[in-house]
Amino acid sequence: MNDVIIIGGSFAGLAAALQLGRARRKVIVLDTGRPRNRFGHHSHGVLGHDHKPPLDILAEARQQLARYPAIRLVNARAESVSGAIDDFCVVTDDHENLKARRLILSYGVADQMPDVPGFAESWGTSIVPCPYCDGYEVADQHWGVVWSGPQSHQSVRLFRDWTDKLTVFADGHDISPELRADLAHRNVPVADGRIVEIAHHKGHITTVNLDTGRNVAVDVLFAQPRNKPSASLHESLGLATVDTPTGVAIKVDERRQTSMPGIYAAGDLATPFLPSVTQSSWQGAMAGIFAQQSMLA
Numbered sequence: 001m002n003d004v005i006i007i008g009g010s011f012a013g014l015a016a017a018l019q020l021g022r023a024r025r026k027v028i029v030l031d032t033g034r035p036r037n038r039f040g041h042h043s044h045g046v047l048g049h050d051h052k053p054p055l056d057i058l059a060e061a062r063q064q065l066a067r068y069p070a071i072r073l074v075n076a077r078a079e080s081v082s083g084a085i086d087d088f089c090v091v092t093d094d095h096e097n098l099k100a101r102r103l104i105l106s107y108g109v110a111d112q113m114p115d116v117p118g119f120a121e122s123w124g125t126s127i128v129p130c131p132y133c134d135g136y137e138v139a140d141q142h143w144g145v146v147w148s149g150p151q152s153h154q155s156v157r158l159f160r161d162w163t164d165k166l167t168v169f170a171d172g173h174d175i176s177p178e179l180r181a182d183l184a185h186r187n188v189p190v191a192d193g194r195i196v197e198i199a200h201h202k203g204h205i206t207t208v209n210l211d212t213g214r215n216v217a218v219d220v221l222f223a224q225p226r227n228k229p230s231a232s233l234h235e236s237l238g239l240a241t242v243d244t245p246t247g248v249a250i251k252v253d254e255r256r257q258t259s260m261p262g263i264y265a266a267g268d269l270a271t272p273f274l275p276s277v278t279q280s281s282w283q284g285a286m287a288g289i290f291a292q293q294s295m296l297a
């Protein structure tokens with residue numbers, strides 16, 4: 001019997017494994033190798049790893065985990081989960097049946113690309129979700145902001161720390177007269193109409209093309225497409241979730257335990273607000289520590 005099976009071996013899952021391995025707990029990490037930021041060329045804002053390719057950070061972490069004999073890293077997908085605290089069973093796509101006393105879910109989320117030609121091709125290069133991750137490198141350039149509701153007004157205010165050349169793309173949303181007046185006051189033009197195409201060269205945007213026939217040149221586009229968890233194991237387990245502006249997140253308590261005893265969650269999968277590598281690593285570390293402490297004799 002393993003102590004813990006971790007499903008998803010990226011920033012959150014490996015951070016959990018590190019704490020558990022150092023506590024000499026027997027742990028298996030299942031991973032399919034598709035971290036959310038694999039489209040990005042560099043990862044930013046990660047102390048000690050700033051501006052490194054994300055896959056390099058993960059490869060270095062896996063290398064460091066090799067020091068700990070209690071940790072087993074397995075390239076496999078968790079297909080199903082059953083059982084209860086002290087007796088969970090995970091079946092992998094290699095038909096392996098694995099048993100553990102605790103589970104940590106850290107399988108992340110997948111961004112849902114809109115059906116707009118050029119969007120997916122530019123994702124991570126010139127269409128990005130977060131200014132803390134990618135704003136510094138494109139500071140003072142012309143940024144587009146895809147409006148997704150009144151919360152986008154906060155993005156406009158925030159982005160002024162990086163640039164004063166902003167254009168809002170309404171993308172079919174109604175923007176109230178009050179918000180339009182505020183945007184005008186801030187010298188932020190609104191491009192009405194739906195985005196129908198991103199014209200680009202190797203992922204670098206040239207224009208955002210609208211169904212009104214207008215093509216607007218920007219250097220970078222900030223957008224937060226909807227996302228969904230990368231697996232549905234939490235649904236089959238009936239775990240409680242919370243709604244976020246872009247999808248759902250698994251609900252956890254202050255010890256990162258889900259609504260089912262013995263199952264913990266960490267990383268983007270359980271982050272309703274401002275997901276990041278640092279937040280995922282912190283949450284993973286805490287999930288590992290709390291899972292370990294829940295097994296003390």
Ligand SMILES: Cc1cc2nc3c(=O)[nH]c(=O)nc-3n(C[C@H](O)[C@H](O)[C@H](O)COP(=O)(O)OP(=O)(O)OC[C@H]3O[C@@H](n4cnc5c(N)ncnc54)[C@H](O)[C@@H]3O)c2cc1C
Nearest residue numbers: 008010011012033034035036037044078108267268276277
């Ligand atoms: C374009 C882009 C750029 C970004 N840039 C930055 C940045 O510069 N700095 C920053 O801090 N954050 C950045 N982020 C956010 C960052 O990517 C996430 O916060 C982080 O990857 C979340 O880590 P995680 O471990 O929760 O999930 P992920 O990194 O998404 O990893 C989940 C892992 O679980 C695996 N998995 C999924 N299903 C299963 C299953 N059934 N069985 C086994 N394994 C499974 C996946 O293959 C994956 O390896 C960026 C995000 C995007 C989209």
